[in-house]
Amino acid sequence: MIMSMKANNTPKTEKNSSIDTSAIMHKILVVDPARCTGCEICESVCGMVHDDVFNPMNSRIHRVRIEPVINSSISCVSCYDPDCVKACPLSAITKNLETGILEVDQNKCDGCGACMRACSFGAITVHTKNKKAIMCDMCSSTIYGEPQCVEYCPKGAIFIEEIDPNVNEDRLETLRKILERGFPQPPEGEILN
Amino acid sequence: MVEGYTQTCVRINLTTGEIKKETLSQDFCKQYIGGYGFVTKILWDECPKGADAFDPRNPFVMAIGPFPGTIVPTSSKYCVGAKSPLTRRIGFAISSGSCGAQMRRAGIDLIILTGKAPEPVFIFFDDDAINIIPCKDTLWGKDIWTVEEEIRNMYGDHRISVMGIGQAGENLAKLACITNDRARQAGRTGLGAVMGSKNVKAMAFRGTKSIKVAKPKEFMEKAKELIQLANGKDTLKYRDLGTPINVMKFNDLGVLPVKNFQTGYWDKADAISGETMDEKWVVKKTGCSQCPIACDHLCATKPDDPDYPNVVSSVDYESIYALGSVCLIDHFPAIIKMVEMCDKYGIDTMTGGTTLGFAIEAYEKGYITKEMLGDNPVYKNGLQWGDYKAVVQLIEDICFRSTPAGDLLADGSRDAAKKLGGDAWKFSCEIKGMGIPGYELKGLTTASIGFAVSLRGACHLRNGSYGYDMKKKFDRKKYDELDKRGQALAGQDAFMAIIDSLVVCKFTRGIYHRGLPEIAEVYEMVTGIPMTGEEIELAGHRIHDLAKCFNIRECQVEGVEPMSEDSLPWRNFHEPNLDGPTKGWYNDEKGFWEGIKQYYLARGWDERGYPKEETLKTRGLDFVIGKI
Numbered sequence: 001m002i003m004s005m006k007a008n009n010t011p012k013t014e015k016n017s018s019i020d021t022s023a024i025m026h027k028i029l030v031v032d033p034a035r036c037t038g039c040e041i042c043e044s045v046c047g048m049v050h051d052d053v054f055n056p057m058n059s060r061i062h063r064v065r066i067e068p069v070i071n072s073s074i075s076c077v078s079c080y081d082p083d084c085v086k087a088c089p090l091s092a093i094t095k096n097l098e099t100g101i102l103e104v105d106q107n108k109c110d111g112c113g114a115c116m117r118a119c120s121f122g123a124i125t126v127h128t129k130n131k132k133a134i135m136c137d138m139c140s141s142t143i144y145g146e147p148q149c150v151e152y153c154p155k156g157a158i159f160i161e162e163i164d165p166n167v168n169e170d171r172l173e174t175l176r177k178i179l180e181r182g183f184p185q186p187p188e189g190e191i192l193n
Numbered sequence: 194m195v196e197g198y199t200q201t202c203v204r205i206n207l208t209t210g211e212i213k214k215e216t217l218s219q220d221f222c223k224q225y226i227g228g229y230g231f232v233t234k235i236l237w238d239e240c241p242k243g244a245d246a247f248d249p250r251n252p253f254v255m256a257i258g259p260f261p262g263t264i265v266p267t268s269s270k271y272c273v274g275a276k277s278p279l280t281r282r283i284g285f286a287i288s289s290g291s292c293g294a295q296m297r298r299a300g301i302d303l304i305i306l307t308g309k310a311p312e313p314v315f316i317f318f319d320d321d322a323i324n325i326i327p328c329k330d331t332l333w334g335k336d337i338w339t340v341e342e343e344i345r346n347m348y349g350d351h352r353i354s355v356m357g358i359g360q361a362g363e364n365l366a367k368l369a370c371i372t373n374d375r376a377r378q379a380g381r382t383g384l385g386a387v388m389g390s391k392n393v394k395a396m397a398f399r400g401t402k403s404i405k406v407a408k409p410k411e412f413m414e415k416a417k418e419l420i421q422l423a424n425g426k427d428t429l430k431y432r433d434l435g436t437p438i439n440v441m442k443f444n445d446l447g448v449l450p451v452k453n454f455q456t457g458y459w460d461k462a463d464a465i466s467g468e469t470m471d472e473k474w475v476v477k478k479t480g481c482s483q484c485p486i487a488c489d490h491l492c493a494t495k496p497d498d499p500d501y502p503n504v505v506s507s508v509d510y511e512s513i514y515a516l517g518s519v520c521l522i523d524h525f526p527a528i529i530k531m532v533e534m535c536d537k538y539g540i541d542t543m544t545g546g547t548t549l550g551f552a553i554e555a556y557e558k559g560y561i562t563k564e565m566l567g568d569n570p571v572y573k574n575g576l577q578w579g580d581y582k583a584v585v586q587l588i589e590d591i592c593f594r595s596t597p598a599g600d601l602l603a604d605g606s607r608d609a610a611k612k613l614g615g616d617a618w619k620f621s622c623e624i625k626g627m628g629i630p631g632y633e634l635k636g637l638t639t640a641s642i643g644f645a646v647s648l649r650g651a652c653h654l655r656n657g658s659y660g661y662d663m664k665k666k667f668d669r670k671k672y673d674e675l676d677k678r679g680q681a682l683a684g685q686d687a688f689m690a691i692i693d694s695l696v697v698c699k700f701t702r703g704i705y706h707r708g709l710p711e712i713a714e715v716y717e718m719v720t721g722i723p724m725t726g727e728e729i730e731l732a733g734h735r736i737h738d739l740a741k742c743f744n745i746r747e748c749q750v751e752g753v754e755p756m757s758e759d760s761l762p763w764r765n766f767h768e769p770n771l772d773g774p775t776k777g778w779y780n781d782e783k784g785f786w787e788g789i790k791q792y793y794l795a796r797g798w799d800e801r802g803y804p805k806e807e808t809l810k811t812r813g814l815d816f817v818i819g820k821i
Contacts, residue, residue, distance in 0.1 A: 037480035037487035040294075041420065044264045044483065048413065053403035054262050055298070056352075065351065071479060128401055152264070152417060154424040154485030 025162035026100025027138055029061065029147060030175065031073045032183045035157035038063055038071030042149035042158060049139060049148045057128050060136040061149050061158075064122075073149075073158065075136035076102055076123045077171040084135075087118035093133065100165055101140060104133045121171070159183055196407040197259035197720040198222050199300045203323065205316070207391055208249060208308030212323050217302060223722050224813060226729070227258025228696035230736040231303050232274030232285050237743050237817075239305070243750030246278035246383075247365065247390040249309040255396070256303045258695040259720045261293035261483075262404035264416045266423035267698035269294040269482035271356075277382040278390075279367045279544065279605055280625040280650040281751075282744045282758075284382035287696055288356070289481035290374030295354040298400025310392035315344065315357065317397045332394050336360060336537040337372040344397050357395025358385040359539025361592040365389050366603035367626075368540040368548060368591070376489055376507035377481065380541035381627060382649050383605075407721030415715060422704040423485040431488040431700050432478070436510035437467030439631065440518075446663070447775030448636040450629065451518045452578065453550035454622040454764060457633035458773020464523035465513050474525055476505070486700055494526040500582070501526050506533035514631035515546020520553060520584055527581035531588055538592035544605055547628030549587060551606035552598065553578055554620050560613040567596035619763040624651035634765055636775035637662040637669050639678050642788040645759045646682070646802075648740045654699060656685040672784025679788070679795035686796070687733030694736055735812040738796075738804050742814070745803060745821045756802045759789055 043059035051058060061075040078100040085093045085102070092108035093115055095101075102124075111131030115124045124135045139147045150158045161178055200222065202215040225234050232254045239252050253275045260268035271293040277284025296304075299318045310325070313333040317324045332340045341355040356373035362385030369385030370378045388394075406412045430438060440462055443449040447457040463469060470492060480487030494504045506529050516522065516531045535542045555561040556576040566572040571586045576598075590599025601609045607626040610617040622629050627650025634641040643658020644651050653659055662669035667678055691712065692702055705711045710726035717724045748755040761780055769779040790800055797808035809817050 037478060037484070037489075039480040039484050039487065040291075040482045041264055041485065044262075047403075048264075048409065051403070052409055053405050054264070055401070055403040057401045058403075070477070129403075152420060154420050155487070 024165065026078050026165045027160050027162055028077050028100070029075045029136060029138075029150070030159050030161045030178050032157045032159065033070055033072040033179075035155045035183075036071045036073060037155060038065050039154065041152055041154060042073050045148050045152040049142045049144060050134075051129075055128070058125070058134065060123075060125075060134055062122060074121055074123060077121055077175065078102070078163070079171050080165075080168045083118040083120065084115035084124055084133075087114045089114055097165070099138075099140070100163075101137050102135050103137075104135075106132055109133050156186060195219050195222065195720055195722060196405045197263070198227075199297065199302050201301050202303040202305065203301055203318075204305045204307070205323070205325070206308045207306055207310040207314070207325070207393065210325055212325075219722060222259070222720070223724065223728075224732060225736060226691065226694035226732055227302065228256050228270070228272035228287070228694045229274075229285055229690060230694035230732065231256035232272050233283065233736050233740045233743065235303070235305060236274055236276065236283060237739055239307075240276050240743075242746055244276065246276045246281065246284070246387060249391065250307060251276045251387065253306040253384070253387050253391060253393075254304070255296075257293045257296050258697075259716060260695060260697065262297040263406055263412070263719055264420065264483055265697065265715060265719065266416075266419050266704065267481065267484045267486065267701045268695075269484070270696040270698060271296060271379075272693060272696050273371060273379050273384050275384055275387040276747070277384070277649065278365070278386050279383035280627055282625055282650070282747055283648055283740050284384055284387070285649060286371070286379035286381045286384055287693060288371065288373055288377045288379035289484070289698060290354065290377035291482040292354040292356050292373045292398060293696070294482045295352070295398035295400045297404060298402050299398050300400065300402050304396070306391055306393065309390065313392045313394055315340075315395040315397065316393065317344075317399075319399050320401055328394055333363065334360065337395070337539055338375055338537045340395055341373070341375065344395065348399070350399060352399065354398045355395050358388050359537055359592065361539040361603070362386055362389035363394070364592070364594045364603065366540060366591060366594065367605050367608065368545050368603060370535075370539050370541045372536055372539055374481070376491070376536065378536060378541070380543065381652070383541070383544075385539050406719045408718045412715075412718040415718060419701075419704055419715075420485045422706075423701050425704075427703040428486045428700055431486050434467035434471050435478075435488055435490045437465075437470050437490070437508070437513055439510045440466040440513060441468065443631070443633075445774065446636065447770065447773040447778070448633040449518055450514055450622075450631055450633045452521055453519055453547070453554045453620060454629065454633060454762070455768070456771040456773060457636045457775045457778075458770070459518050459521075461521075461523040462518060465517040465525060465528065467510075470508065470513075470525065474508070474529065484698065486698075488700060492525075492529050494529050498526050501530040504530050504533050506530075506536060508532050511631050512542040512546070515543045515628065516549070516584075519546050519550035521578040522581045522584060523579065524581045527585060530585055534585065534588045534592070538589070540588070540592055541628075543630060544623070544628035545588065545591070547622055548591075548602050548606045548609070549584055551609065551621055552576060552587065552602050553584075555609075555613060555617055558617075558620075560615065560617050561598055561601075565596065565598040565601070566590075567598070569596075619767075622762045622764060624761065625649070625758050627651050629762070632659050633770070633775070634761060635770050635778045635780055638672050638780070638784070638788070639667050639669065639682070641761060641765065641780050641785060642678065642792055643682050645761055645785075645789065646792055648737070648744055655689055656682045657689065658682055658685070670778065672781055672788050675784075675788045675791040676795065679791035679793075682792055683795040686737045687730050689733075690736040691729055691733040694732070731812060735814060738809065738812055739814055739817065741798075741802070741804060742817045742821050749821065754801070756789070759802065761785065
């Protein structure tokens with residue numbers, strides 16, 4: 001299920017040259033709770049790159065603090081059969097089968113929040129200003145095109161994971177496997193946390 | 194158009210419940226920057242001369258700078274201020290966590306509380322709505338960790354930030370601090386007691402507003418660079434072992450305060466060292482909002498600890514020296530427990546620890562008796578050096594004022610020494626009433642001057658004076674090159690005042706490699722207010738001098754010569770260190786006072802420490818002339 005992993009601070013893994021899997025894999029963000037310090041910089045950056053203002057209310061990645069010790073952030077995990085899509089009474093949300101990114105039709109969405117209630121990960125919110133559903137789009141709608149929270153995270157705690165779109169699996173299970181497998185260690189001598 | 198700042202000041206008269214909003218001018222924002230600067234100006238303008246710190250007219254001020262809510266590293270900070278009950282001079286303290294950012298998102302830059310609420314209340318700043326909510330039957334009497342949790346539960350929102358006081362603040366202990374986000378404290382100068390005197394248990398913030406910056410594109414690039422630097426070699430110390438790495442370093446230099454500042458070396462220091470803490474006790478490092486460093490070293494006791502199982506608290510160097518080596522306590526789980534109690538019940542670990550050290554020595558010398566300690570069996574041997582069980586109990590007695598000794602010590606060692614009489618004042622190790630930080634000044638000459646002239650009482654954060662001794666820029670044994678030392682400290686005064694006004698964390702002071710011009714650039718990117726390195730430096734001097742003038746004004750009302758307060762404890766001049774690398778060292782009184790004089794001159798003050806008229810004029814403080 002989990003094919004490979006790319007992290008901003010680790011060398012790219014060698015790929016088998018005969019198979020290029022990148023085109024068919026879907027990408028999601030997964031945070032290593034061992035490295036996350038709960039600093040909320042990901043939330044601030046997310047708001048800024050999408051809306052040109054800082055506002056964690058309209059962030060598409062959400063810092064969760066499990067007091068007093070553990071922090072983590074969570075964003076859209078691109079479910080196989082997303083509950084948000086099914087819950088939307090206006091059919092405003094669709095899953096882009098090529099990228100795995102959930103897309104909101106700005107003309108249809110009326111901000112009713114049904115998707116928000118349906119999402120088991122708390123990964124969707126309704127934008128406080130324009131009242132449309134928002135979720136992680138891997139920064140595809142921004143001028144950057146690449147997830148900026150990954151770029152800015154001071155601890156290198158946010159990883160881009162690739163998941164196979166053809167496998168029907170509960171995303172809790174997916175996350176469990178990823179967390180159990182663990183994340184690459186930072187280079188020797190570099191104390192990130 | 195100004196960004197960053199919301200330019201909103203909220204005034205609350207607690208006696209009448211009247212709430213007013215005012216607009217802060219762009220000029221005021223530029224002249225006083227924020228945080229410490231705002232606090233100082235408000236106190237100069239509005240704190241009645243000679244008023245008691247617990248007088249309802251003493252304004253309690255909370256201020257943030259231009260950066261909270263943005264991703265400037267370590268920007269989610271706030272400053273609180275009032276006339277200090279502990280020092281009776283300017284009182285201000287700074288804390289981090291999430292409060293600063295939430296206050297900005299709620300649209301507020303400055304809060305001024307005056308009067309006294311008729312009954313215990315907490316204040317909820319919920320975006321534009323401000324509610325004063327009675328809490329006599331709900332929150333009053335509870336520790337601040339519980340209060341934080343309960344306020345969040347009341348509104349079902351874990352994002353709400355809460356700052357407030359524990360039982361110590363309610364009981365007007367002059368050691369009282371303000372706690373937010375559990376582990377973050379505005380610890381110094383006893384401001385928790387000022388909140389308590391106003392019947393304010395807590396202030397909570399929930400903000401949902403967006404924050405713009407003036408030059409978003411440039412800013413985001415600059416911020417990325419700064420975030421990386423803040424996670425680079427400039428802050429390595431704070432991320433690795435953290436400040437407790439100082440324990441062994443200082444011990445090797447003979448400047449670790451030991452046994453109520455009797456000496457600078459302890460053969461058992463290893464038990465409380467950063468290395469030991471990292472190996473045995475640290476469970477996780479966490480960070481404040483918008484902080485790339487994450488210096489909070491959360492330590493936990495073991496589940497099967499016989500005395501204090503499963504206690505988690507955030508331990509740093511200043512807590513370790515004060516509660517550890519000053520009291521000769523080398524049992525680390527006890528230190529974790531003591532920090533937890535200080536944070537929860539709400540007293541400053543530093544002045545708290547130095548007061549405990551004073552108490553043990555006072556017991557040893559017969560000033561504090563067994564009767565005063567009360568009949569708790571934990572005191573069966575009285576109050577002995579290193580007896581951690583007794584000291585842990587004494588912290589509780591202090592916070593609750595539950596025994597004669599606890600009641601006496603709750604006001605700090607200076608007040609306690611006065612009441613005990615005799616020679617007790619000779620071993621009360623504080624400056625202006627506030628406990629000395631973890632630097633044994635008998636082994637550090639520049640620091641002895643820097644700490645003595647600190648405006649809020651003994652403080653290592655006012656001018657970074659210890660750095661000059663530690664890094665061997667000056668000879669730490671001699672009082673020589675005093676003019677150079679004075680100039681160095683005078684410059685640092687301004688720099689630290691800027692850092693505290695912006696307000697950013699001192700741990701990131703090293704990431705601005707081009708210094709003040711670079712800081713001014715970031716200020717301009719965020720606010721859009723034109724600012725240069727020279728202008729911001731002048732603002733730093735302005736703020737520092739105005740705070741000095743506040744102190745002079747208070748001294749004049751009391752008939753005290755201001756210079757006489759810029760001094761050291763008696764012990765420093767008369768009792769040399771007992772052992773270790775600085776054995777036999779003490780502060781030479783003549784050299785020390787010459788150093789003080791040179792520092793005054795370097796600041797543009799006269800030999801008594803009064804800012805000269807031309808100095809006040811060039812620093813934009815004309816309004817002070819004739820008032821002191």
